[in-house]
Amino acid sequence: MxxxxxxxxxxxxxxxxxxxxxxxxxxxxxxPTKSAFLGVSxxxxxxxxxxxxxxxxxxxxxxxxxxxxxxxxxxxxxxxxxxxxxxxxxxxxxxxxxxxxxxxxxxxxxxxxxLFPKVFGLWFLPYAYAFFAKTAYCLIEDLSSGNTLNGWWNSQRMWVIR
Incomplete structure (x- = not known):
């Protein structure tokens, strides 16, 4: 190797x-099950x-x-x-x-x-779908890779800051 x-x-x-x-x-x-090389964030x-x-x-x-x-x-x-x-x-x-x-x-x-359609209008559905689909995908991806719900929430907050 x-x-x-x-x-x-x-x-x-x-x-x-x-x-x-x-x-x-x-x-x-x-x-590995035992974490290594964590470093300082x-x-x-x-x-x-x-x-x-x-x-x-x-x-x-x-x-x-x-x-x-x-x-x-x-x-x-x-x-x-x-x-x-x-x-x-x-x-x-x-x-x-x-x-x-x-x-x-x-x-x-x-x-x-x-700028955006009214919440109760038909044109609001694509915006709502895109938001919920992206949020659900990110949550499932984080949880399936071993992250916690709190870790996912922190990464969402950092995404907004970036």
Whole structure:
């Protein structure tokens, strides 16, 4: 068994995973009963924001480097995997549409322009379905991977902050 690690960037775990897949190694998900390598996670909002900024910069740097999945993974991993990696690496630029979704509803509320359909109208159903389907999917995914309900709730709150 060999181990391959790539260093030299802020998100070296992502580059290592991409390199392992491009070398056609078989990745193994190992989840021992006794937890190890837990590390220290940020505890305050300031620490979280600094951590997410570092991750965002590191992931975007990978996208702009020779390790871009569309270049480095071309012909080595599937097209779907390339798109998946690119989506994750473009975490920082995706913040721009999120900013749009924060600013536009506030502006429409201040100017009295209705942005969403009435709650009892027929056009509200797609919004409600999307919200409940996404929430249920995330909850089931977290619980099936061994997380607790409290852990899921904390990750939902952190998603809003990010």
């Amino acid at each position: 060999r181990m391959g690690l790539v260093y030299g960037c802020a998100a070296e775990d992502m580059v290592t995973g991409l390199t392992i897949q491009c070398k056609r190694w078989k990745p193994v998900y190992y989840n 940020p505890t305050t909002l300031d620490q979280h924001l600094v951590q997410y900024k570092r991750w965002s910069e590191g992931l975007f740097q990978i996208f702009l480097s020779k390790y871009c999945p569309k270049i480095y993974g071309h012909g080595k991993i599937s097209f779907g995997a390339q798109i998946g990696y690119c989506l994750f690496l473009l975490w920082a630029p995706v913040a721009l549409p999120t900013l749009y979704y924060v600013v536009i509803p506030a502006l429409s509320l201040l100017h009295g322009v209705p």
